[in-house]
Amino acid sequence: MAASFSSSFSLIIFFTLLCLSNASPRLPTNLKLIPVTPHLQSSIPSFDQINAHDKSRLSYLDNLIKKTSVPIVSGRAFQQAGNYLVRANVGTPGQTLLMVMDTSNDAAWLPCSGCSGCSSQTLFTLEQSSTYKPLQCSAPQCRQAANWFCAPATSDCHFNMTYGGSSFDALLSLDSLGLAQDTLPGYAFGCLRTVTGTSIPAQGLLGLGRGPLSLLSQAGNLYQKTFSYCLPDLRATNFTGSLRLGTVGQPKRIKYTPLLANPRRPTLYYVNMTGIRVGKRFVDIPSSALAFNPATGAGTIFDSGTMVTRLVAPVYAAVRAEFLRRINLPVSSLGGFDTCFTQPIVPPTISFHFDGMFVTLPTENVVIHSSFGTTTCLAMAAAPDNVNSVVNVIASYQQQNHRVLYDVANSRLGVSREHCS
Incomplete structure (x- = not known):
């Protein structure tokens, strides 16, 4: 009797495990x-x-x-x-x-x-x-x-x-x-x-x-x-x-930076940017220009709706100066962009550094070309002179061909290179 019960119990366990193994996992x-x-x-x-x-x-x-x-x-x-x-x-x-x-x-x-x-x-x-x-x-x-x-x-x-x-x-x-x-x-x-x-x-x-x-x-x-x-x-x-949407199918090998909560702008995805590198050189930026400050709304956000990255005035000035030094050609402006060139250029890479990760932009994310291809501009600009003058916005043009992962449950944001098209 005991042997029969043990055999039946084993069969129940076997078929239970078989059903579980055949269950369809949640698709991404x-x-x-x-x-x-x-x-x-x-x-x-x-x-x-x-x-x-x-x-x-x-x-x-x-x-x-x-x-x-x-x-x-x-x-x-x-x-x-x-x-x-x-x-x-x-x-x-x-x-x-x-x-x-x-x-x-x-x-x-x-x-x-x-x-x-x-x-x-x-x-x-x-x-x-x-x-x-x-x-x-x-x-x-x-x-x-x-x-x-x-x-x-x-x-x-x-x-x-x-x-x-x-x-x-x-x-x-x-x-x-x-x-x-x-x-x-x-x-x-x-x-x-x-x-x-x-x-x-x-x-x-x-x-x-x-x-x-x-x-x-x-x-x-x-x-x-x-x-x-x-x-x-x-x-x-x-x-x-x-x-x-969801955790299924998200990249496993990805670097993260903590998400920060700002009660003045609770909707936004704030992160702590610690520095910017143009080529191999970190540009000289006052720490106050990058600091996260919930009282004023200052800091850095990732945003899907802004087209080109906006940097607060002292940050943009430092990045632009080093970019111009590396290019060393006459500069012009066009359509709101103030760092443009009518001659062919080889732009340096630009890297954004955050707590725990950095993102190095490929050339196609650094510069933007005019419709006729005769002018090339740095695809960044200074923040406007209003409330947003304290906010650095990492925009969609710089995010292209990257997987940007928002893990709100664990209060972190990750970025990895991926061919998106």
Whole structure:
């Protein structure tokens, strides 16, 4: 009898282990990233377009201060140059929309039917979704939205926002959000009701920031507060990169730097930059120009929406001076860039050093060429003379062909080289 029981128990254990070994592991959630560029004929925006885009973007970052593998595609065929789009399915049945990926924003929003001022030809038709519902002011998500207010007649929860030089009013809503093979029911987002200005991403926006209405927060344990992206080179023939959600499929060999929390700008991904090297030489930078300071908002952030890296005045001056010394040719300016050359140059590498890691930029991430190839400029600029004058922004042009990993659960950010296109 004992032998029979032992044999049966062994068989149960065997078949249990067999079933476990045959269980399908969770597949990586990969989304294509599509870069948005203004014209199908040109591979990259003009210098003037880059400067105008970043001016609007930095104005948005200014307003963030508290005053009290999904594919990533480039939006070649769309407006809003400098952004990256992900394909999402919203509602039941799902309506396919391309949404701008934004690491410096929390709430998602969509151009919805009935919107006044929305410029997108593709709208989310909320009347066709059986799972759509507006949120009342009593909903907990309402208090999590920036600048929320109650509509007097309906008690619906609205929020408004300034984004660059534009603004919008949105109705906070719930519906299903589909990303690759994943479905997130009851996702809170803004349904745009009125839009003023032209700098609001027309296709909608998916917030990947650190706040309670961001994708990482609303997804709960599904993605374990982890994502990475690989931004494609705007000059590449294959114009897609990837957004990878969750811990599965993330690179194992990658260097990290700690993420820092700033209560004045809680959405943003701050890191501690310790120095910059041009070629083999560290440039002389005052430590105060790189220091993280929660009281003033000073420090360094990684941002997916700014196009070229912006360095605070003393940092940029030091980098520019060493870059000019290495090139030793007559310098000119063009379209907001003040370190340009009309003769062919061999630019030095530039390395950003952080606590625990450094990132050495290849030549294609250091300089940018004019549309006709007659002028080459250093693909960096000084921070604007406003609130952002204290913030160094590591921007998308310098991030291209790198895997940037945001491990919020463990409060760290990693970067490794990867061919993204």
